[in-house]
Amino acid sequence: MQVGVGLPNAVPGTAPGALVEWARRADDGPFSSVGVVDRVRYPAFDPLTSLATAAAVTRRVKLTTMVLIAPLRRGAVLAHEAATLHALSGGRLVLGVGLGARRDDYEQAGVSYRGRAARFSEHLQTLRSWWDDDASPSLLVGGSSDAAFARAARFADGYVHGGGPPRAFERAAERARAAWFDAERPGEPRLWGQGYFALGDAAERGREYMLDYYAFTGSFAERIAEGMLSTPQAVVSFVKGYADAGCDEVVLFPAVSDPEQLDRLADAVSAL
Amino acid sequence: MRVAVAGGGPGGLYLGLLLAKARPDARIEVFEKNPRGATYGWGVVFSDRTLASFREADPETYEQIVDAFALWDVIEVRYGDDVVRCGGQVFSGMARRRLLDILQTRCEEVGVTLRFETEVGPGDVGDYDLVVAADGIHSRFRAAHAAALGPRIVEGRARYVWFGTTCPFDSFTFVFRPAEPGLFQAHVYPFDGSTSTFIVECDEATWRRAGLDAATESESIAFCEEVFARDLRGHPLLSNQSRWLTFPTLRTRRWWQDRTVFLGDAVHTAHFSIGSGTKLAMEDAIALARELTRKPNLRAAFGAYELDRKGVVDRFQQAARESQQYFESTARYMDLDTEQFVFHLLTRSGRVGYDDLRLKDPGLIDRVDTWFSRGGGAGGRFAPPPAFSPCALGPLELPNRIAATSAVTDSSSDGVPDARVAAAVDRAAGEGAALVVVPDVAVTPEGRTTSGSPGLYDDAQAEVWARILKRPSAARLVHAGRRGATRPRHRGLDRPLGEGAWPLLAASRVAYGANAVPAEIGRADMDRVREGFVAASRRAAAAGFDAVVVDCARGYLLGSFLSPLANVRADEYGGAIEARARYPLEVVAAVRGEWRGALGVSIAAFDGARGGVAFDDVLWAARQLRRAGCDFVEVTAGGAVPGAVVPYDPYTLPSYADRIRHEAGIAVLLGGAISTVGRVNTLVASGRATLCAVMPRRRPSAAPA
Numbered sequence: 001m002q003v004g005v006g007l008p009n010a011v012p013g014t015a016p017g018a019l020v021e022w023a024r025r026a027d028d029g030p031f032s033s034v035g036v037v038d039r040v041r042y043p044a045f046d047p048l049t050s051l052a053t054a055a056a057v058t059r060r061v062k063l064t065t066m067v068l069i070a071p072l073r074r075g076a077v078l079a080h081e082a083a084t085l086h087a088l089s090g091g092r093l094v095l096g097v098g099l100g101a102r103r104d105d106y107e108q109a110g111v112s113y114r115g116r117a118a119r120f121s122e123h124l125q126t127l128r129s130w131w132d133d134d135a136s137p138s139l140l141v142g143g144s145s146d147a148a149f150a151r152a153a154r155f156a157d158g159y160v161h162g163g164g165p166p167r168a169f170e171r172a173a174e175r176a177r178a179a180w181f182d183a184e185r186p187g188e189p190r191l192w193g194q195g196y197f198a199l200g201d202a203a204e205r206g207r208e209y210m211l212d213y214y215a216f217t218g219s220f221a222e223r224i225a226e227g228m229l230s231t232p233q234a235v236v237s238f239v240k241g242y243a244d245a246g247c248d249e250v251v252l253f254p255a256v257s258d259p260e261q262l263d264r265l266a267d268a269v270s271a272l
Numbered sequence: 273m274r275v276a277v278a279g280g281g282p283g284g285l286y287l288g289l290l291l292a293k294a295r296p297d298a299r300i301e302v303f304e305k306n307p308r309g310a311t312y313g314w315g316v317v318f319s320d321r322t323l324a325s326f327r328e329a330d331p332e333t334y335e336q337i338v339d340a341f342a343l344w345d346v347i348e349v350r351y352g353d354d355v356v357r358c359g360g361q362v363f364s365g366m367a368r369r370r371l372l373d374i375l376q377t378r379c380e381e382v383g384v385t386l387r388f389e390t391e392v393g394p395g396d397v398g399d400y401d402l403v404v405a406a407d408g409i410h411s412r413f414r415a416a417h418a419a420a421l422g423p424r425i426v427e428g429r430a431r432y433v434w435f436g437t438t439c440p441f442d443s444f445t446f447v448f449r450p451a452e453p454g455l456f457q458a459h460v461y462p463f464d465g466s467t468s469t470f471i472v473e474c475d476e477a478t479w480r481r482a483g484l485d486a487a488t489e490s491e492s493i494a495f496c497e498e499v500f501a502r503d504l505r506g507h508p509l510l511s512n513q514s515r516w517l518t519f520p521t522l523r524t525r526r527w528w529q530d531r532t533v534f535l536g537d538a539v540h541t542a543h544f545s546i547g548s549g550t551k552l553a554m555e556d557a558i559a560l561a562r563e564l565t566r567k568p569n570l571r572a573a574f575g576a577y578e579l580d581r582k583g584v585v586d587r588f589q590q591a592a593r594e595s596q597q598y599f600e601s602t603a604r605y606m607d608l609d610t611e612q613f614v615f616h617l618l619t620r621s622g623r624v625g626y627d628d629l630r631l632k633d634p635g636l637i638d639r640v641d642t643w644f645s646r647g648g649g650a651g652g653r654f655a656p657p658p659a660f661s662p663c664a665l666g667p668l669e670l671p672n673r674i675a676a677t678s679a680v681t682d683s684s685s686d687g688v689p690d691a692r693v694a695a696a697v698d699r700a701a702g703e704g705a706a707l708v709v710v711p712d713v714a715v716t717p718e719g720r721t722t723s724g725s726p727g728l729y730d731d732a733q734a735e736v737w738a739r740i741l742k743r744p745s746a747a748r749l750v751h752a753g754r755r756g757a758t759r760p761r762h763r764g765l766d767r768p769l770g771e772g773a774w775p776l777l778a779a780s781r782v783a784y785g786a787n788a789v790p791a792e793i794g795r796a797d798m799d800r801v802r803e804g805f806v807a808a809s810r811r812a813a814a815a816g817f818d819a820v821v822v823d824c825a826r827g828y829l830l831g832s833f834l835s836p837l838a839n840v841r842a843d844e845y846g847g848a849i850e851a852r853a854r855y856p857l858e859v860v861a862a863v864r865g866e867w868r869g870a871l872g873v874s875i876a877a878f879d880g881a882r883g884g885v886a887f888d889d890v891l892w893a894a895r896q897l898r899r900a901g902c903d904f905v906e907v908t909a910g911g912a913v914p915g916a917v918v919p920y921d922p923y924t925l926p927s928y929a930d931r932i933r934h935e936a937g938i939a940v941l942l943g944g945a946i947s948t949v950g951r952v953n954t955l956v957a958s959g960r961a962t963l964c965a966v967m968p969r970r971r972p973s974a975a976p977a
Contacts, residue, residue, distance in 0.1 A: 178945035218579030
């Protein structure tokens, strides 16, 4: 299993320079990828633009969206943008796509919330027909519904989980694999996971961010915040748990944007 | 703040007292239409001991509630002449009246005003800032706000009635008693040391045959006392304004409107067999009181409350639905041996499996193992787990109940299996399964899924298969139909080949997703393809396959005949199931005529899309397949159209397999999300499957880089 690190593209107050610095340092570190999230309504940098910027200052790491809310964009334009980023980055894009969890992202984007699932499936078809099989980004589908697993099996190269303890990942991965084999796809689905971290003194600030970012989930936000990795031991236990659960790559997203967090995470991950 | 709580059941009272503690500024009145001390319900049962939230919410009442509990850790099943006690099943119960006493007293302690014999409706609460509708399944407030709330009620199919009894039962007890009009079952739970709730349930037809639709309460009691005479041992059934009911499952889109918020049975119900109604109502009260304290206004509090509780309630309703469906269909299982009947009952929802039960009650599971491995005969004390009992599929004897499907490959040329096919078969054979199922073996060149699919349509192919097979193996014979001529599947399914594509054949001119529109297959091609299946089975014999599986699922050619979503023919091969199944049955019969090994057929239990195949039609087809000499069916789902949704949970597909196996009387090979021996044990011992296809082992995850 590989371990990637998220960029703080949706942590309010992140300076543009800090985002670039994160990407640069992640490329120097023990990380396999840099990830971004997608929120239109929340103060955030746009995911593909952030990754394009990261691409320019990195050579090695994969560039991953976890996930990009596909129905907010036009299918062919998204296919074009993703293919461009993939080509210009030297083949490093991993496009994770999903429906997103918030209605207000759709409202903000001026896109109908109704019918988003059907539009999403059309987009996936468009991406596949637009791209050249041999030079296309890795495509991952996220979500937790039966339909999400079916879409991943039908169109994608794998499944990206939305976060949670290793056991939750394992259950979702089992369903993703069942859908995959039942659909008679060759090989194995790529399985990606994710978590949040804020280490040392930053833990409390990280917690506040999580509560704010996930406020739309009600009191569930507290459980998400509790799952945030705030110690090196928690990081090691989480990563090993994901490895045991069959994860191919787990991306740890920062809940605070201080670049020194990257060093702390690198230390913890190096101990694995 | 003035608060009106409509309904003085456990949920309403608990909300009142919690809110009074948290918001001393609130003036709270609870309105209850019945007098103090009256209650129309015997005991309440809590399905587990996770009452930690009660302790946190109000330690005073928690202590009293726990003191009043009857706790038991056995489920007793009475079936035929047998009484089976299943250990490790913790439940707790108490008299509803005692629970109300505790909550009423505590309400008054903290300053809540209780108004008995006062019913309030939507027209009576104009002066209140907040209205909590805890007025039960027949909520007047919900009726008044129905347009905004979007309630949906689904009535259960069974009839049931609540009684009490003084006959001492010591644990949660399920009683199954066949009588002249049909099967009657009782759900019994003790609650106060001397009384038990005694719920009698039967299906509608039985209820009418017994004349209970026209019976008075005392006639019903007399009837039930006779049916359950050996269980009641001379004790009477006690009346409780007992009427025969159907169980209404209520789901509500939205749980609040303006300043009125709903909790408990007023917005959601869950079948009594999982014993969660009171627990859910009281947990609602905890969440609502918390949010009302924490959030700045009602709207925010209601929203947070609904968000918090809806997911939990959905999960319980799902479990309740599964349990309810089981109890509505138990008559189907009256021919099972006791061991299997009990095991099937305990694993009804898919949430509890063989491994859980072995931990809870090892002796019971030893008994199940022994029973299973002796083929129902008695004798011996120890036996291997069911997954490792031998079975026979027609002439094919297998040492265990596990099948492994080899991976599909798209790199063969001219249908001749290549090194990747060999490697895939090798890998599957190396897992220790009794049977390797080789998927996607084409019976004609145009029946291939991709240009790289292997086949059995010429002798050269058969010779290669003979070299790579690890016995015993099954070839799943496929004509891909409208899913043919696609690009290799490593980057997605059903993408038309474009250059080099061949014309497609299907039941009707209905395209599969973006794939090309197929031609409607005519009689000449039907003959040719049928002979392709027969010739492929002949070659399968030569190649050393022990079984063939004719694929009538997955949206392939034969599957496209069975599904009304893909078959719109107006001739004798389209329309009703007898017509839609005509050609698939013709092919199966023709193969049976030549093939001497084990014969299986893949069928879809459901299409997973609106307008898909009816399950009665699937059952009909399965019975026909058995009569046609088919030895087993492979039960799958989805596939008829792209975008079909198949829940890969431990419940859905197994419950269809269960019905196919029992009602069509045919062996079942079941796949889906099965990856552990424990799951195989669960499915096989319960009789839901004869054997299971397990998923490939997950790649070992190397240490993180």
